[in-house]
Every structure is written in C-alpha cells, then in structure tokens.
Amino acid sequence: MTVVRLRHCMSETDAEAEVTVVLPDGSELTVPAGSTVEDVAFEIGPGLGRDTVAGKIDGELVEKYAAVHDGARIEIVTDQSDEYLTVLRHSAAHVFAQALQRLRPEATLTIGPATDEGFYYDVTDVDLDEDDLAAIEDEMDEIIAADYDIEREVRSREAAKETYADNEYKRQILDEEADGEEVTFYVQDGWEDLCQGPHVESTGEVGAATLLEVSAAYWRGDEENDSLTRVYGTAFASESDLEEYLELREQAQERDHRKIGQEMNLFSIPTVTGPGLPLYHPPGKTVLRELSDFANELNRDHGYEEVETPHVFRTELWKQSGHYENYKDDMFLLDVNDEEYGLKPMNCPGHATIFDQQSWSYRDLPQRYFENGKVYRKEQRGELSGLSRVWSFTIDDGHLFVRPDQIRQEIESVIEMIFEVVETLDLEVEVALATRPDKSVGGDEIWESAEEQLRDVLESGGYDYDVEPGDGAFYGPKIDFGFEDALGRVWDGPTVQLDFNMPERFDLTYTGEDNEDHQPVMIHRALYGSYERFFMVLIEHFDGNFPLWLAPEQVRILPVSDETLGYAHRVKNALEDEGFRVEVEDRDWTVGRKIRAGHDDRLPYMVIVGDDEQEAGTVSVRDRFENQRGDVDLDDFVDHLVEERAEKRTEPDFVDAE
Secondary structure (H helix, E strand, O other): OEEEOOOOOOOHHHHHOEEEEEOOOOOEEEEEOOOEHHHHHHHHOHHHHHHOOEEEEOOEEEEOOOEOOOOOEEEEEOOOOOOHHHHHHHHHHHHHHHHHHHHOOOOEEOOOOEOOOOEEEEEEOOOOOHHHHHHHHHHHHHHHHHOOEOEEEEEEHHHHHHHOOOOHHHHHHHHHOOOOOEEEEEEEOOEEEEOOOOOOOEHHHOOEEEEEEEEEEEHHHOOOOOEEEEEEEEEEOOHHHHHHHHHHHHHHHHOOHHHHHHHOOOEEOOHHHOOOOOEEOHHHHHHHHHHHHHHHHHHHHOOOEEOOOOOEEEHHHHHHHOHHHHHHHHOOEEEEOOEEEEEOOOOHHHHHHHHOOOOOEHHHOOEEEEEEEEEEOOOOHHHOEOOOEOOEEEEEEEEEEEOHHHHHHHHHHHHHHHHHHHHHOOOOEEEEEEOOOOOOOOOHHHHHHHHHHHHHHHHHOOOOOEEEOOOOEOOEOEEEEEEEOOOOOEEEEEEEEEEOHHHHHOOOOEEOOOOOEEOOEEEEEEOOOOHHHHHHHHHHHHOOOOOOOOOOOOEEEEEOOHHHHHHHHHHHHHHHOOOOOEEEOOOOOOHHHHHHHHHHOOOOEEEEEOHHHHHHOEEEEEEOOOOEEEEEEHHHHHHHHHHHHHOOOOOOOOHHHO
C-alpha cells in the first residue's frame, strides 16, 4: 500500500521529456512529463501550489494528483474557486457514509457523488427513513469537529477487490469503470472508501452539513437493477452559508411548481394514467395556449412556416437519422403487423423528411419550419419529477435548412428570438458555447467555421457566456441557454444547434449557383426548450402570479350584494368583449372574504362593484399587491388592460398608473 501525501515524484525517464499545458489566460507552461495538477500549480507559484485543492483538466474536475498531458487546458482549484464547493460536498458525502457505518455497520455503500445542490449517497442492506437522519447528522457533526485528515491511498485493483469481497456494487465499479492497475481510496480516521476524488484536506473543512431527505433509487438509474436507499444532503464551508441555503430552499419549496400546480388546478400526473404523463387542466392549458400563441407569432414574424408530423414513425426513419442507435433504450417501441414503430423522441427526422420531398435552389434557402411537436422519451421512473422530467412533452421545435454562408445570420436571428422570450418574461439565463466533442462528424473546416460564427455572434451581441469544451453535439457545436431557479439550479432551456450529420444521412441537397448539388446545414432550435420544463420554470419564477396576458383568470368581478349582481355581469361582458378571461364571484360571501379568495387564487385584478359604482357607471379596481383605486371609468380600465396585455407587462400596473 502506498500512502500519497506529498507532491508527485517523477522518475528520471519522466524528467527527460516535457509537456506543454495551457493556463486559463491562454498562456502556455512547459513542465516535465508525468507532472500532476499540483506540480503545475507549484510551477506557477509556491503559494498556489500550497493552496491547491483540486484541478480541472480540459474542463473535467480532477484530484490534484492527476497527471497532465501535452496540450491539456489546466485550471487550479483552491478554496476560492467556484468548484471548491463541489469538492467539499464530495467530502461531506464521505462524512455521511462514515457516520452511517458507525451507527449501522451493516450498511453497504455504493456511490456518493456531489451534486449541484449538495450530495447524495446510495446505500443498501439497511432500512432508513426521515426519522433516522437526526442521529446520523449528530454523528456527522462529531466527525467534522474531530477534523480528521483525509488521506489518499493507492492500491492495486486486486487488493481493492479483496477489500470489497462482500460488496458487489464496488466490485462492479472496479470491473467496469476504474482505469489502470491501481485505484485510489480516501481514508479518514481508519474509515475508507473507493474513490477518484477530489477531496478537501480534512473533515473539518466541511464547515456545516445537513441531511435533507430519503428516497429510493435504482442502481445505476436502471429500473431493471436493484432498488437502493438514497440519502440526500448538502454542505457548506460555514454555518451561515448553510442557513442561507436552507432559507432559500424553504422559499423554493413554497414556489414548488407541483404545489402551486395543485393549488391553481393547472395540471396533474395521476398514477392511473401512468408516470411522467401530465394532464393539463383548463387553467393550465390556458397558460400553455398563450405561450404557444406567443411562440407562433414570433416564428411567423421571423419567416418560419408551420408543419406537423405524426407521433409515431417506422423505426427505419430513426435508424436513418441515427436516433435509433442513440435513443433505442429511451424509446417507446411498438410492434405493428410485424413491423417495428417508435413514438418519436425528437421532431427533427420528420422535418428533414419534409425538406427532402422537393427540390431546392440556393435561392430558396433558408427554409424554416416550426412545430409544437409532442415527443416521448422513456426516462427512468426514479428520474421523473413533476414537469421537470416527464415521459411525454412538447418541444417548440424549429429546424432551418441553410447554406453555409447563412449560418451566422440565422443564428443571430434565433438568438434575437430567444432573448425576446427571456426579456418579455423577465427571466435570467446562463449562456454557454459547447464546442466539438472527440466523437464527431464533419470536416475540420466546417467545424472551425461554425464554432467561430457562433462565438462571433455571442461576442458581437455582447452576451456573457461560458465555453464548454467538447460538450457540443456529435453533429455540430451549439449554444445552450439555462434558466436559473430560486436555488441557483440551472435548467436546460432554449438551444441553437448546428447539424452536419442529418443532412448527410438523409442525403439532403440544394442546387447551388454552380448548378451542382450541395448539402445544406441544419439548424435545430427551441425558444422555450420544452413547454413542460418552461411551464415549470414560469410557475416557480412567478410563484403562480402570472402576468396579465398569461393568467388563467385575468379579472374577477366582486359584487358587494345581490343588488349589484346584474351590473357585475355587465362589467364582465364589457371585458369579455375585448377578449379577457373574467369571472363573477357570486357566492354569498362578504366582500372581505371574496378579496381574500382572489388573492389566494393569484389574480392580477379584482373589480369591486357596489351601489355607488353601479349608479356612477364606474368600478373600484384592486390589484394583487393589495393596492386599490376607486371611482374608475370602466372604459379607461378596459383600455389600460388592452395595453398591458399587448405589451406583455410582467406585473399589473393599473393602480400605479394613476
């Protein structure tokens, strides 16, 4: 057994050769072959070397002992880096596992990674529920307070298998995933776990940790495998950071789209209909219809033509497009008259087939299609969650068939559309440029040109963006837009993708100016991503308080008494004549109770009518902020609502306009 605590020691053979690495500022540094991330840090400066916790090689988070290669893009991770929290949380997962096995030695450990929100650990051979978490937390606190060194040990693969003779899950990792003849363990106070790292130096660096919930999970996310117990937790460097997170989490739970969806009667996912198959109730469908109308209007204004494709195709189409080999396990497949069909996981093969049904000249391009297309993907049941991950969802899909010289112009147009959505709904997005992966199709020249055009579009537009090296699709680079929620989690949203693969697979052509056949480039884009996930984002973003133009019920009329009920309906008719969604609250309630109910129902506006309003032909207007304005001319109110709706303002502002 070798205990590694010092910097990597290089052999004389290693020292004879050198490699060059690229630092974050673009500068290059030459180091001896066999150098580690930590060695690179010491070459930059002794202080940085001492502060190194981990590193990133070509964008991948690694332990500081990881060897660098020639041409590697290197980042040094210290306790001041964004990635430090990920490292700390990985160590917190080990603290949890050690605490669990102290209290329940029979527990079998599987995997325990860090996540965006904290960490989880999957275990088996032990029954756990929410009532067990407090005792485990107390034990974790003792381990953190003891500040045990976290030491890295290198062992042979065979020795590791002997260690896990009774743990089939760790043995599977050793057989299928661990590289090389040696593997690493991380040890603290005699407790150990097979792990690639990285980790912090000691358990005391985990300043504060808590356990959040217990759930079931399948080994490797496959429902054909064993069911395990998953314990979720989170950790921070300080107690104050943890308290701030828990407060945000509580607020986020109040905004949970599943909770609000039930309160507002927006959607349901009943067991009887099947998992991941949402049913949209009338109020929810109203919101979706308004979103669809908005996207359709944007599409038509930008020269798109609407198409429609069926829900199911022969699998020959999916084989031709390449989706069958990549998505077969996630597809719903059907046997029809001894032929195999599949519910579509994507809309693009259908759009490519439409393009292929006629001949095109270079003058005809670009061709732009759009479809609000329903697609189906057989996600693992343990991954399904409300509207964030479902089996059936609708993509506001668009596909463009363009000449190579049109890529930049069309990408600029798509991004303009995406930001019109983002700004209209007062959302915040994170932008990332995903570049060519190792496995890709197409020549170097067109990839370099496409990536450069995407980069130029982002930079000339002044957009802040991250680069995700090697994270593009195999068929082309892309720009991804992510929505950040109240907890700082980022959800996939709009996307723009360049595709050189499908036009080749479908032999798509247009006649060029030289009278020869040329292959178009296909652009995939979505303004929302999927309606389901976008709906989830909006529900939580607005806390159910949708803008006037999206609100399922826009105005509610509150008659003070039965004597003013007739006038209330005349006001309702005047608003409905302008296309507003209006109801009259005619239950035998006090006005105070009607107002409270209106606020609970998250209405943009309530209109109160009593004897004075009826006599004067006016209304009293109350908004969701509890502001009220009396003696309002009805025509003035209607005119304002028409303007507010047309401009898609995010908050009701009639009372403020006084």
